[in-house]
Amino acid sequence: MKRAVIVGAGIAGLATALRLGRDGWHVLVVERAPGRRSSGYMVNLIGPGYDAAERLGLLPALSASQLGLFTTVLVHADGRAKFTVPAAIAEAALGERAMSVFRGDLETSLYEAARDLADIRFGTTVVSVEQDTDRVRVEFSDGTTEHADLLVGCDGVHSATRTAVFGSDFVVDSPYLVAAFPLDHPVPGVPESSATTFIGPGRTAAIVNLGPQRSSAFFTYRCADPGVDLRRGPVDALGAAFGDLGGGVPEAIRHLEKDPDNAYFDAVSQVVMPRWSTGRVVLLGDAAWCVTLFAGHGAALALAGADHLGAALRRHGDDLPAALAAWETGLRPEVSKRQALARRGMLQYAPPSRFHVWINDLTMRAITLPGVSNLVRKGIERANR
Template sequence: MTSTPLRVAISGAGVAGPALAHWLLRAGHEPTLIEHSPAFRTGGYVIDFWGVGYRVAQRMGIEQAVRDAGYQVQRLEAVDDAGRVRASMRTDAFERLAGGCFTSLPRGDLAAAVYATVAHRCETLFDDSITAIDAHDDAVGLTLRSGRQRAFDLVIGADGLHSNVRRQVFGPDADYEHYLGCRVAACVVEGYRPRDELVYVTHSAPGKQAARFTLRDNRSLFLFVFRSEETADPGSLQARRQVLRDEFDDAGWECPRMLDAMDRAEDLYFDVVSQVRMPAWSRGRVALVGDAAACISLMGGEGTGLAMTEAYVMTGELLRANGDHRRAFQAYEARLRPLIARKQRAAQGVVNFFAARTHAGIWLRNMGIRAMNLPWLTRLIAGRSVRDDFELPEYDL
């Protein structure tokens, strides 16, 4: 426990923000979450959850909730236009590499498990956002969209790839966001058939991939990834749907039926596949965690777990520095930057898995999927990535 409680404003109530609030509360600080959405957000795509993030979840006491919400995926299948399986890969090798600490779950379900630990213990300002940041040597003044004026000791941007805090304090997105050439969309629909339990089914055409995964309660999750030179958000729900129709109407397999089902979905996640690369993750009393600081992108497969790790390490370093934010922020960044850099390099190398440019590239990708059924090859190719090679620090939290 710290002897000097800090008032900490956290922009963003996704995963990174509530995870940080959890650890700050355990250290005796006073976090306030500020979230622009009118209520807690769910949705997003299914993520694989393992590694250091999983170990942080264990220390938070939410492992069982995560496992209950998760799915133990059995296989990944790549199918052709007629639905015939062209490549299949068992996933048990990855679970063994992770020592059994591996599950797959919707990102929103993980966020809910994290937020449940702080929901009734810290102030959360929904339907609000930071419109001005006035930093001083001894405090940070915030002006909120609601008109509130608040003062805090520290401000942390945990507000994702398109971080509001990063933009206001560090500069425009274009200075730090590196587009990897793809856009991604995801939605959850009810009543879709067929259902392949615990099988992640993908179909590829040159430059694009559609996938589906069966969820509980008669639901299915769709994921669309496609190469594009365009990066602007289409805007409205209808405009987003039209972009996907333009890309996938003639992509074969079940794509036309998936697009029709998508029209019934109330929410459609749509974003670019980008990384955030910054020379520094803090400035004065303002710092960044998660995708706001160092997004590795969808291609990395571990961004959410890394965000939880960053939240844990930041709090631990604040504790070790006895609240000296400058020393703590430097230690936090020095400890994590090598790990993040490795994850970003690895993510850049798997773009072709999601969106191979040619039929020949799809064929090669399928050959690679088949080869991953060989345990020794899985260990050789994926062993280091799954194990992380990062010693999670022990803090008195």
């Protein structure tokens, strides 16, 4: 029986464990965190991500957690509405094969599906990695050692696996910070089944109200020194960057004070590598190709990457180099496209000037016009193929 070690029990790691486990591999997953994470921000599964979720058998479990579509209200700094983008516009743009869920619900579905197919160890890290043509030897912080056919690094943008095996020169930082977190209850001032979104020079704040346990907040802003704000923590940093806003923003930040660790709060960085594998070690998900939240396809690409990796390994049998080469060749064009879209997306989420805000508003207003929405839908369909 072939053996695989997977580092990281997030979406990429659990999806890989699920796919390889179903294909008959003996799978060990190690995760630095002491236990499962149940929170997280909203993710969209469209295109290859939706297809992968379907092939992995996740759709029935995820259907109960689906968030559905909602109206977007663009607002002024004080919370007054500028204009509304109907939910029908998003529905036309995304198409029928799309699903929006919280990251925590996706991870839960993956964990429930994978836990009987893999040995999952929490509170465990990799101490050393050695490999030859036949095996990879992995030593863990709990004192155990595993000899495997394949090591898969799924430990995120700050991947220790990538640093240990490939080096540390692949992270491309940008002067932006992003925060996203769930809300236990709707924020006052945000209409039901809608999101209020403020977009100003260098920053965006969005509050989504889909009811109790189904609401969330998203913030991003340009920052001269992201490291300073990261050390301050999300509550202080967001308060300083968005404290002048109305429209539910102050209430969302006060909500975060109860549990600051419940937020995803990090610098916006991409990972750009010439190769995602070397020998018997391969990186997958954000560890290999982080596209950032600006791209909106991180979870979808993680699912697709895991599913396609399993397919390539099965197709090429014992020829691991051929399998990894074919997998990367098939996936890289989509990743490159999403990374390029993310770089352009920075101008939408953090416009450099009031003029750029005005142009963005004009574009979004135009989308609501008769006939234009169909053109947008067709364009997004082409982008998601």
